[in-house]
Every structure is written in C-alpha cells, then in structure tokens.
Amino acid sequence: MDSLLEVKGLYKYLDGRSVLGACSFSLAPGHITGLLGPNGAGKSTLLRTIAGLWRPDGGEISLHGRPITRQDRPKVAYMADHTLLPRELTVHQAIRWYRDLFPDLDLDRFRAVSGNLPEGEPVSRLSKGQAERLDLSLLLARDAEVYLLDEPLGGVDPVERAKILSAAAGVMEEHNALLMATHLVHDIEPILDDVLFLRAGHVVLSASAEELRQREGLSVEEKYMEVFGGGSR
Amino acid sequence: MQFSNSVPIYLQVMEDMKREMVTGGLPAGSRVESVRTLAARYGINLNTMQRVCAELEREGLLETRRGVGSFVTGDWERLSALREEMAQTLVAHYLKGMAGLGFSRLEAAERLSGEEEDGGQSAGSQRAL
Numbered sequence: 001m002d003s004l005l006e007v008k009g010l011y012k013y014l015d016g017r018s019v020l021g022a023c024s025f026s027l028a029p030g031h032i033t034g035l036l037g038p039n040g041a042g043k044s045t046l047l048r049t050i051a052g053l054w055r056p057d058g059g060e061i062s063l064h065g066r067p068i069t070r071q072d073r074p075k076v077a078y079m080a081d082h083t084l085l086p087r088e089l090t091v092h093q094a095i096r097w098y099r100d101l102f103p104d105l106d107l108d109r110f111r112a113v114s115g116n117l118p119e120g121e122p123v124s125r126l127s128k129g130q131a132e133r134l135d136l137s138l139l140l141a142r143d144a145e146v147y148l149l150d151e152p153l154g155g156v157d158p159v160e161r162a163k164i165l166s167a168a169a170g171v172m173e174e175h176n177a178l179l180m181a182t183h184l185v186h187d188i189e190p191i192l193d194d195v196l197f198l199r200a201g202h203v204v205l206s207a208s209a210e211e212l213r214q215r216e217g218l219s220v221e222e223k224y225m226e227v228f229g230g231g232s233r
Numbered sequence: 234m235q236f237s238n239s240v241p242i243y244l245q246v247m248e249d250m251k252r253e254m255v256t257g258g259l260p261a262g263s264r265v266e267s268v269r270t271l272a273a274r275y276g277i278n279l280n281t282m283q284r285v286c287a288e289l290e291r292e293g294l295l296e297t298r299r300g301v302g303s304f305v306t307g308d309w310e311r312l313s314a315l316r317e318e319m320a321q322t323l324v325a326h327y328l329k330g331m332a333g334l335g336f337s338r339l340e341a342a343e344r345l346s347g348e349e350e351d352g353g354q355s356a357g358s359q360r361a362l
Contacts, residue, residue: 031280162276163276165276169272189236190276190278191276191277192278193278210284213240218239219238219239
C-alpha cells in the first residue's frame with residue numbers, strides 16, 4: 001500500500017540524550033494508527049518532530065513520497081496534550097478564533113465530533129472532558145492530511161471517550177491518516193487499523209490490529225502486555 | 234457491542250449482522266445503513282466496517298446497488314441456509330465442549346432433551362447497541 005507519511009531512520013536528541021533512535025514506519029492513507037508505549041518511550045517527541053515543532057537530528061520525514069517542507073505543514077495537524085485555546089474566550093468565540101487561524105475549518109466535521117458544547121461558556125469554565133472534546137473537534141475539523149494526537153481525551157470518562165473517538169474515526173476520509181499516542185489501549189482498540197509500539201525511542205512493532213488478532217489470537221492490549229511486560233492487567 | 238479481545242473484529246461484526254439477518258433485525262431485502270453509519274454504531278473504524286460489508290457481499294448476504302446503497306439479500310433460501318450454518322456451528326461447539334468433558338454424543342443429546350425448556354439456553358446474546 002502507498003504510504004501517506006513515511007518516517008525513515010528518524011533520530012532526535014534532547015539535552016544530549018537520545019530520545020528517538022532510527023525510527024522508521026509509515027502511515028497508510030485512510031488508516032488510524034495507535035502509537036503505544038510506556039511513559040518516556042518518546043511518543044510525544046516523535047509526534048512533535050513529525051509536526052515540525054522540533055527539527056530531527058537525523059533521518060527523513062516524507063509526505064506523499066517527498067521530503068516534507070515548511071509549505072506542507074498545514075497538511076499536518078497536531079494536537080498537544082494540553083489546550084492552546086485562549087481560556088478567556090467563550091466556546092463560540094474560540095471556534096471563531098480558531099477559524100481565523102484555519103479558514104478551511106469544516107464546521108460539519110467539527111459538530112460531528114464535538115456534539116453539544118455549551119457555546120456561551122468561557123473555555124476556562126469547561127470541564128476537563130469538554131475542553132478536550134473542543135480541542136479534538138477543532139483539530140479534526142481542519143483540512144489536513146495527517147492528524148497527530150498526543151494523548152487525546154485523557155480526562156474524559158470511558159463511555160464518553162469511546163463515543164467521541166468513534167465519532168472521530170467517522171470523520172476520517174480516505175486521504176487522511178491519524179496517528180495518536182495513548183495509554184488507553186483497551187478503549188480505543190476497536191477503532192485502530194494499525195499499531196506502532198515504541199520502546200526507548202525505537203519502533204519495536206508495527207502491525208495491523210486485525211492481523212494481530214487473526215494471526216496471533218492476541219488483542220492489541222494483550223500484545224502490548226506481551227511486549228512491554230507488566231503481567232496481568 | 235462489546236468485542237471479545239482476540240478474535241478479529243470484522244468477524245465479530247459479521248457474526249452480529251448475520252444474527253440480525255436471521256432474527257429479523259435486518260430483514261430480507263431491507264436496506265442497510267451506510268458503511269460510515271454502521272462503523273459509528275459499532276464503534277469500529279471505517280476500514281474494518283468496509284471489510285465486513287465486502288465479506289458479507291462475497292457470501293451472498295449483502296447486495297450493493299451502485300448509487301443506491303446496500304441491501305440484505307432478498308433470497309430466502311440463502312438466509313435459511315445461513316440460519317442452518319449458524320445452528321450447525323452452535324451444535325458443533327456444544328458437542329466439542331461436551332466431548333472435552335468426556336461425554337459421548339448420546340449423553341450430550343440426552344442432556345439436551347432433559348434440559349428445562351427455558352433454562353440454560355442464553356446463547357450469548359450480544360447485540361449491537
């Protein structure tokens with residue numbers, strides 16, 4: 001399958017310490033990939049480097065087979081693990097503010113993921129879950145090709161989270177790829193096409209979720225336990 | 234729908250839709266929702282749902298009419314054959330389980346006829362939402 005985004009031999013050092021070492025993998029168009037690994041494995045660093053916030057110290061990132069350039073950046077949408085919306089704005093104003101930054105915002109997509117949010121409330125008064133939902137919906141409403149999510153919806157209860165993620169999966173198009181770092185393997189398992197296991201800055205597994213189940217009879221969660229240890233869950 | 238962990242999800246969803254087809258939730262000839270809607274309802278990704286529909290089509294249970302949508306087959310024989318297949322799978326599963334406990338086929342059969350009408354036959358009623 002043609003890859004949308006390809007990462008080849010990516011290296012990243014932070015404070016003289018190697019955080020990513022020879023990371024290679026690719027994201028297929030139309031696929032949702034889970035980036036899994038213990039704390040400190042380098043998940044956030046990997047996402048930030050792909051997003052262009054950090055410069056790689058080695059290796060190559062390409063989009064549609066060509067090295068990614070500054071002009072490509074709008075095609076890569078990145079969501080940090082904390083909100084960047086001005087907290088004093090109301091939800092309604094925050095949406096407009098975001099739309100000024102990204103004029104191609106698709107409001108239908110936004111609403112499909114956001115559901116009902118209290119539009120008159122200031123962002124600062126939203127619950128943690130609502131704020132995360134707002135962030136995620138805005139990001140996915142952008143007309144990007146690659147979406148990078150760092151620990152989305154950590155503050156949302158499991159039932160709601162499953163609902164929102166399934167709505168998120170629903171707005172993905174065939175030319176989109178989504179890569180999300182998460183600890184919540186169990187909850188998101190049904191919406192993942194592929195998984196990427198990261199350990200100490202190295203990709204230790206890159207596989208299709210259904211193939212894991214079919215070939216090894218293991219869920220992603222079970223495979224995770226097998227690879228990273230930790231015994232019973 | 235709650236998924237079992239280690240069986241491919243597409244197989245589990247296929248199983249669920251087949252059960253709907255033989256029990257009337259998805260009647261013969263009826264229109265099936267779009268892949269996108271189904272994916273959202275099952276809480277799975279689009280590609281998996283696409284695979285489910287493609288496989289059901291391959292098995293002659295779904296028919297796609299270009300530009301119109303997908304429909305459950307109107308072929309009653311196909312659907313009753315499906316019901317038969319599903320029953321056979323259950324029976325084989327039961328017999329295998331009983332054999333594993335050391336019961337003969339005859340004993341397994343006697344067990345069944347001795348079973349109370351409404352007792353002990355909650356055949357794993359997992360259904361979509």
